[in-house]
Amino acid sequence: MIGNMAQIKRLVLDVLKPHEPTIIQLAHDLGDVDNVDGVNLSLYEVDQQTENVKITIEGSDISYNLVEHVIENLGGVVHSVDEIAAGKKIVEEEETLHDR
Amino acid sequence: MNFNIEEGRYIILGSVDGLLATLGIIIGVSIGNVGNSIVVGAALGGAIALAMTNSLGAYLAESAVEYGKLTVTEKSLLRKLENTYVESLTRKKIMRDSATHGVSSFIGSLVPISPYLLSTGSPIISIGLSLIALALLGFYSGFISKRNYIISIIKMVGLGMIIVIMVNVLKLGR
Numbered sequence: 001m002i003g004n005m006a007q008i009k010r011l012v013l014d015v016l017k018p019h020e021p022t023i024i025q026l027a028h029d030l031g032d033v034d035n036v037d038g039v040n041l042s043l044y045e046v047d048q049q050t051e052n053v054k055i056t057i058e059g060s061d062i063s064y065n066l067v068e069h070v071i072e073n074l075g076g077v078v079h080s081v082d083e084i085a086a087g088k089k090i091v092e093e094e095e096t097l098h099d100r
Numbered sequence: 101m102n103f104n105i106e107e108g109r110y111i112i113l114g115s116v117d118g119l120l121a122t123l124g125i126i127i128g129v130s131i132g133n134v135g136n137s138i139v140v141g142a143a144l145g146g147a148i149a150l151a152m153t154n155s156l157g158a159y160l161a162e163s164a165v166e167y168g169k170l171t172v173t174e175k176s177l178l179r180k181l182e183n184t185y186v187e188s189l190t191r192k193k194i195m196r197d198s199a200t201h202g203v204s205s206f207i208g209s210l211v212p213i214s215p216y217l218l219s220t221g222s223p224i225i226s227i228g229l230s231l232i233a234l235a236l237l238g239f240y241s242g243f244i245s246k247r248n249y250i251i252s253i254i255k256m257v258g259l260g261m262i263i264v265i266m267v268n269v270l271k272l273g274r
Contacts, residue, residue, distance in 0.1 A: 016177060017177075018173045018176075018177065018181075018186055020186070020189065021185060021186070021189070047176065048176075049172055049173045049175075049176040049177075050173070050176045050177060072184065073184050073185050074184070074185050074186065075173070075177070075181050075184050075185065075186035076177075077177055077178070077179050
């Protein structure tokens with residue numbers, strides 16, 4: 001039902017970005033996005049020109065477009081959306097037999 | 101202390117350039133026993149031209165190098181970085197380096213000219229002031245490199261003296 005979509009509460013992104021600006025600035029800018037309560041950025045791979053960052057964002061009604069705009073403005077590219085939680089509350093991933 | 105080493109490079113480059121090139125002009129012109137105003141005119145003309153060419157040179161060189169780096173990053177990211185914060189950082193760096201090189205060059209040039217501007221000019225005073233300025237630049241160079249300050253000062257003043265001696269030996273003003 002477009003126009004009354006469930007609010008995004010958590011977003012986990014895999015982002016490729018240049019070394020400059022640093023993840024500190026990226027964290028500041030993402031933290032300033034409307035309805036974002038907190039962000040967590042972790043660097044997991046460093047290349048000669050680029051670095052891969054896992055970004056976790058939590059908030060009350062996160063706008064993916066705004067988040068993507070901030071990342072792209074700072075030179076990054078969203079490689080994949082690895083996890084997303086939407087609705088009235090955050091539902092954690094349940095472990096299944098395949099995960100054991 | 102938020103210190104940008106790139107600016108230090110252009111401060112030293114520009115200042116040494118301005119100091120020694122203008123000192124060369126002053127020594128060359130004053131050999132002909134000309135008036136104070138002619139020395140000031142020649143030295144200021146040289147200083148302004150040098151500041152502008154240094155600034156333009158830094159702009160062209162930095163543009164080529166920095167946009168080259170940006171292109172390499174674009175290839176790694178598989179995207180263009182036009183109109184992004186990253187490109188604005190590149191543009192700011194080019195403008196800052198260009199301005200630093202030009203302004204440092206002009207300020208450096210003012211050191212040997214200053215006695216003539218105060219109508220107390222003589223090549224000896226200009227050489228003395230320039231060597232003091234080179235010693236300060238040597239100290240600054242030692243601060244940037246985090247190496248021995250004394251060696252940096254000796255190196256800077258020594259190289260300056262070699263240039264002064266060479267200009268005097270050539271006696272281009274005659």
